[in-house]
Amino acid sequence: MPATIKDIKERTGLSLATISKYLNGGNVLPENKILIETAIKELHYEVNEIARGLVTKQTKTIGVLVYSIESLFNGTLLKYIGDALRKEGYGLLICDSNQDEETEQKNAKFLINKKVDGIIVVPVLYGSKVVEMANHAGVPIVLMDRSPENCDCDCVRIDNRMSALRATNVLIGKGHRKIAIICSAKEYTGIERCQGYKEAMTLAGFDVPEEYIYGDIHSIEHGYESMKKILALPDRPTAVFMTNYEITLGAVMAVNESELGCPDDISMLGFDDLILSHVTNPAMSMVVQPMKNMSEKAVELLLGKIGSDRKSETPMEIVLPTRLLEGNSIKEIKM
Amino acid sequence: MPATIKDIKERTGLSLATISKYLNGGNVLPENKILIETAIKELHYEVNEIARGLVTKQTKTIGVLVYSIESLFNGTLLKYIGDALRKEGYGLLICDSNQDEETEQKNAKFLINKKVDGIIVVPVLYGSKVVEMANHAGVPIVLMDRSPENCDCDCVRIDNRMSALRATNVLIGKGHRKIAIICSAKEYTGIERCQGYKEAMTLAGFDVPEEYIYGDIHSIEHGYESMKKILALPDRPTAVFMTNYEITLGAVMAVNESELGCPDDISMLGFDDLILSHVTNPAMSMVVQPMKNMSEKAVELLLGKIGSDRKSETPMEIVLPTRLLEGNSIKEIKM
DNA sequence: CTGTTAGCGCTTTCAC
DNA sequence: GTGAAAGCGCTAACAG
Numbered sequence: 001m002p003a004t005i006k007d008i009k010e011r012t013g014l015s016l017a018t019i020s021k022y023l024n025g026g027n028v029l030p031e032n033k034i035l036i037e038t039a040i041k042e043l044h045y046e047v048n049e050i051a052r053g054l055v056t057k058q059t060k061t062i063g064v065l066v067y068s069i070e071s072l073f074n075g076t077l078l079k080y081i082g083d084a085l086r087k088e089g090y091g092l093l094i095c096d097s098n099q100d101e102e103t104e105q106k107n108a109k110f111l112i113n114k115k116v117d118g119i120i121v122v123p124v125l126y127g128s129k130v131v132e133m134a135n136h137a138g139v140p141i142v143l144m145d146r147s148p149e150n151c152d153c154d155c156v157r158i159d160n161r162m163s164a165l166r167a168t169n170v171l172i173g174k175g176h177r178k179i180a181i182i183c184s185a186k187e188y189t190g191i192e193r194c195q196g197y198k199e200a201m202t203l204a205g206f207d208v209p210e211e212y213i214y215g216d217i218h219s220i221e222h223g224y225e226s227m228k229k230i231l232a233l234p235d236r237p238t239a240v241f242m243t244n245y246e247i248t249l250g251a252v253m254a255v256n257e258s259e260l261g262c263p264d265d266i267s268m269l270g271f272d273d274l275i276l277s278h279v280t281n282p283a284m285s286m287v288v289q290p291m292k293n294m295s296e297k298a299v300e301l302l303l304g305k306i307g308s309d310r311k312s313e314t315p316m317e318i319v320l321p322t323r324l325l326e327g328n329s330i331k332e333i334k335m
Numbered sequence: 336m337p338a339t340i341k342d343i344k345e346r347t348g349l350s351l352a353t354i355s356k357y358l359n360g361g362n363v364l365p366e367n368k369i370l371i372e373t374a375i376k377e378l379h380y381e382v383n384e385i386a387r388g389l390v391t392k393q394t395k396t397i398g399v400l401v402y403s404i405e406s407l408f409n410g411t412l413l414k415y416i417g418d419a420l421r422k423e424g425y426g427l428l429i430c431d432s433n434q435d436e437e438t439e440q441k442n443a444k445f446l447i448n449k450k451v452d453g454i455i456v457v458p459v460l461y462g463s464k465v466v467e468m469a470n471h472a473g474v475p476i477v478l479m480d481r482s483p484e485n486c487d488c489d490c491v492r493i494d495n496r497m498s499a500l501r502a503t504n505v506l507i508g509k510g511h512r513k514i515a516i517i518c519s520a521k522e523y524t525g526i527e528r529c530q531g532y533k534e535a536m537t538l539a540g541f542d543v544p545e546e547y548i549y550g551d552i553h554s555i556e557h558g559y560e561s562m563k564k565i566l567a568l569p570d571r572p573t574a575v576f577m578t579n580y581e582i583t584l585g586a587v588m589a590v591n592e593s594e595l596g597c598p599d600d601i602s603m604l605g606f607d608d609l610i611l612s613h614v615t616n617p618a619m620s621m622v623v624q625p626m627k628n629m630s631e632k633a634v635e636l637l638l639g640k641i642g643s644d645r646k647s648e649t650p651m652e653i654v655l656p657t658r659l660l661e662g663n664s665i666k667e668i669k670m
Numbered sequence: 671c672t673g674t675t676a677g678c679g680c681t682t683t684c685a686c
Numbered sequence: 687g688t689g690a691a692a693g694c695g696c697t698a699a700c701a702g
Contacts, residue, residue, distance in 0.1 A: 002472055004695055015673045020697055029671065044471055049448040050388045051695035055678045059385070061449075069429075070414040072407055079405040082431045086438075091445050094404075094429035096417045103421075110426050113384040114396075136379060137337055220610065253613040275555065278588040281616045339679055350689040355681055364687065386679035390694045 003043035011039040023047060053115060061091045062302065063111035065104060065121040065130065067146070069096035072274045073245050073291075074122060077144065080295030081120060088303060090117070097124050105129055112137045118302045120144060125187045126151070140305035142298050148188045149317070154305065156297045156318040158289050160189050163322040164196030164243060167269055167287045170324060171239045172204050175333030176267060178212070178237040182226040182247050185215030193243040193271075212237055223250025231258050231266065238267060238333060245272035252280050263331035273325055283327035290320050338378035346374040358382060388450060396426045397637065398446035400439060400456040400465065402481075404431035407609045408580050408626075409457060412479065415630030416455060423638055425452070432459050440464055447472045453637045455479060460522045461486070475640035477633050483523045484652070489640065491632045491653040493624050495524050498657040499531030499578060502604055502622045505659060506574045507539050510668030511602060513547070513572040517561040517582050520550030528578040528606075547572055558585025566593050566601065573602060573668060580607035587615050598666035608660055618662035625655050 005019055012019070012035045022028045022036050039045070053059040062085055066074040078094060085092050093116055095107035101124050108130045111119055118140040121127050127143050131153045134141035147155035171179050181197045184190030194215060201208045211233060214226035223242060227250065230240060242248040248270035255262050262268050262282060270276070270286045277284040297318050340354055347354070347370045357363045357371050374380070388394040397420055401409040413429060420427050428451055430442035436459050443465045446454055453475040456462050462478050466488045469476035482490035506514050516532045519525030529550060536543045546568060549561035558577060562585065565575055577583040583605035590597050597603050597617060605611070605621045612619040632653050 006695075016696080017674075017698085018672055021672085024697080027671070032671090046444070046448050046472065048389075048450065048695055050385055050394070050450045051678090052697075053385045053678095054383075054389055054680090054695080055697045057678080068414070069417065070407070070410045072405075072410065075405045075407065075410040079403070079431060079433070082404065083433065091430070091442075091449075095426070096414060098414070098418065107426075109381070113381050114426075115383065115385045137381070249610060249614055256613070256616045256618065275584060276614070278591070279584055279611070279614060281591045283591065341679075351680080352682075352690080353688055356688085359681080362687070367687085383679055386694090387681075388694095389679080389696090390681045392694080 002048075003045040004048065005045075007043055008036065008039040008045055011043065012036055057115070058117050059115050060089060061093055061114070061116050062299075063093045063095065063108075063114070063116035063119045065095050065097055065107055065111070065119065065123070067097050067104070067122055067124040068099050069094070071246065073272055076274060076291050077122060077295050080292045081299055084296045084299040088299070090303075099124060101125060101129070105133070108133050112139055118142070118306050120298050120302055122146065123187070127153075140302055142302045142305070144294060144298050146187050146189045152315055154301050154316045156294050156301065156320065157189075158294075158322050159319050160192035161196035161199070163287055164193035164241070165200045166196075167271075167324065168197045168200035168241060169204075170285075171241065171267065171269055171330065172200065172206070174267070174330055175335050176237075176239040176330075177204075177206050178235070179206070179239045179241060180212040180214065180230050180237040181241045181243065182214040182223055182230075182251060183243040184218035184222070184247070186217055190215065190218060190243060197241060197243075209235075218244055218246055220246045220250040220253070223247035224254045225250070227251040227254035228258075231255070231260055236266070239330065240266060240268055242268065242270045245270075245274055245276070248272070248276065248284070248286075252276075252284070263329050267331045268329040270329075277325055277327050280327075280329075282329050284329045285327040286325040287322050288325050289322050294320055337383075338380040339383065340380075342378055343371065343374040343380055346378065347371055392450070393452050394450050395424060396428055396449070396451050397634075398428045398430065398449070398451035398454045400430050400432055400442055400446070400454065400458070402432050402439070402457055402459040403434050404429070406581065408607055411609060411626050412457060412630050415627045416634055419631045419634040423634070425638075434459060436460060436464070440468065443468050447474055453477070453641050455633050455637055457481065458522070462488075475637055477637045477640070479629060479633050481522050481524045487650055489636050489651045491629050491636065491655065492524075493629075493657050494654050495527035496531035496534070498622055499528035499576070500535045501531075502606075502659065503532045503535035503576060504539075505620075506576065506602065506604055506665065507535065507541070509602070509665055510670050511572075511574040511665075512539075512541050513570070514541070514574045514576060515547040515549070515565050515572040516576045516578065517549040517558055517565075517586060518578040519553035519557070519582070521552055525550070525553060525578060532576060532578075544570075553579055553581055555581045555585040555588070558582035559589045560585070562586040562589035563593075566590070566595055571601070574665065575601060575603055577603065577605045580605075580609055580611070583607065583611065583619070583621075587611075587619070598664050602666045603664040605664075612660055612662050615662075615664070617664050619664045620662040621660040622657050623660050624657050628655055 097104035143155035183194045216222045273286045273288040432439035478490035518529045551557045608621045608623040
């Protein structure tokens with residue numbers, strides 16, 4: 001049983017209030033200060049944050065909910081979020097939703113009951129239920145990445161549709177007309193990116209046959225299986241657009257296993273670099289999101305909400321730009 | 336301000352004790368049960384875990400310290416740890432040491448003050464300081480991965496030396512005699528793996544010239560730079576053994592950027608698969624650790640310690656086997 | 671600057 | 687089965 005403030009009270013003969021004051025950076029007589037400090041050292045005293053939290057009603061802890069901790073995308077986000085939070089003196093409680101909405105909700109409840117001061121969520125799907133829970137409990141919340149427009153909640157994300165549109169245009173600009181897409185069709189992000197692709201194709205006046213669109217869950221398997229199907233198509237496209245990290249991974253695997261080569265037989269454009277583009281051979285061209293900036297903005301937004309108790313404001317929506325990382329995975333087709 | 340047990344006391348007319356009893360699964364009259372349940376629903380009551388923790392002295396929360404959250408190795412471990420913990424009704428508090436021992440210690444303190452019931456740590460270096468802190472605070476702790484032998488602490492890890500020895504023997508078995516190694520030289524894991532490599536080479540009667548050993552920090556950069564140097568060597572080795580995930584990544588990048596090809600010009604053997612072997616071209620041969628098993632064993636070990644208060648036992652050391660994943664990155668050399 | 675007092679929200683004896 | 691009361695470790699007025 002660790003030492004408590006009471007132990008150091010007895011050791012020093014001072015009152016609880018004085019000691020507490022010292023602990024919280026208040027002014028104490030130099031002699032008492034020394035008294036307290038030595039007692040703390042000798043007793044190995046450490047503040048019980050649980051007890052402190054009970055009375056101050058704040059835990060200096062932020063909860064983060066990610067849809068999958070084993071996704072490098074989330075790992076990277078978490079690193080930057082952690083860095084930003086640490087700088088402000090906050091700790092963070094990370095919960096893995098494990099790609100499951102029910103787990104996500106259970107975790108949200110866990111965080112709320114743990115009395116975190118705020119929540120950042122990278123949702124499994126839309127996160128709407130979690131937002132509702134947090135609002136109900138009066139806990140500030142910020143959405144990242146998979147946050148729909150008009151979600152009535154503060155959020156930071158990229159312009160998914162525009163990013164996909166521009167990426168598709170890059171392919172078109174290099175002479176491709178038969179372009180397939182592998183995307184997630186479940187959550188907002190994937191749907192929007194697919195929309196952007198379709199718009200670009202329509203604008204350019206190109207067909208988008210059904211068998212060029214592969215929408216399913218956000219997973220390596222989906223990327224892998226879809227790319228296999230694409231490569232086996234009688235009328236094979238000349239380029240494929242993969243709209244997230246896991247799908248890109250899977251697609252690369254499928255091409256590697258096949259007889260066909262990139263970019264000679266098939267051009268590829270991926271999403272969410274995360275070192276992948278340097279590991280593949282050839283180097284993959286990628287749409288990259290500003291991970292660090294997104295994370296910092298999310299933290300800033302959340303901490304702002306915690307500071308000033310302005311509940312009933314219109315939610316803030318921060319939309320960040322993406323950039324294109326050029327590799328050697330896109331073949332130029334002479335027209 | 337969320338509802339408290341007091342609110343539901345007033346709503347139902349029952350005493351705090353009865354309500355508390357209900358909350359903790361005790362027996363209550365059916366009529367009272369209904370009374371309480373409706374009150375809970377109407378008031379949206381949720382237990383305040385902070386208050387509960389203060390009195391029960393347990394938080395049903397496990398803290399996990401990882402050396403870097405953006406490393407896929409740790410992300411994977413965390414996923415399995417989380418799964419195992421959830422199954423037992425525990426939540427987890429994840430802290431990123433950010434490759435820094437000081438941050439690691441600060442995080443350990445944070446966890447201890449947050450009164451986690453136990454700690455799992457994948458240390459930055461040896462974790463000895465953290466072990467000491469936890470022991471002092473009376474918090475059960477288990478080390479993973481980078482835990483030295485005789486560390487006087489429960490731990491689960493692979494047999495690093497033997498794994499590296501066997502891996503090197505695979506290379507030797509395929510006719511390689513000039514084998515270089517890129518490893519981390521800072522923490523236990525890397526040192527042991529290098530030792531295993533040296534042993535295998537010595538046993539086979541092969542030279543290990545200085546310029547074939549590249550020991551530095553555990554990072555992508557180190558893998559990348561070292562592989563570049565290796566490829567430029569006048570007396571280039573025929574094979575390279577990369578002893579962890581990040582180093583393997585970096586080495587693959589360097590080869591991809593070079594004029595040389597794998598396995599024709601250079602054979603490669605990596606460590607810690609994590610999907611990488613399927614993404615590279617050719618598929619990389621890899622030593623793979625039993626991530627899931629390691630995680631589950633660590634959780635089991637920790638929860639066991641929490642259950643029975645057997646402090647003064649000899650620490651348990653669980654050593655798990657690795658396996659070799661065969662790819663196409665090793666060329667057979669006819670002798 | 672210091673001490674006294676009350677109380678955060680909950681569990682837990684111990685009578686009843 | 688239920689209630690009264692004490693207390694977990696700490697902070698926050700408020701006097702002094």
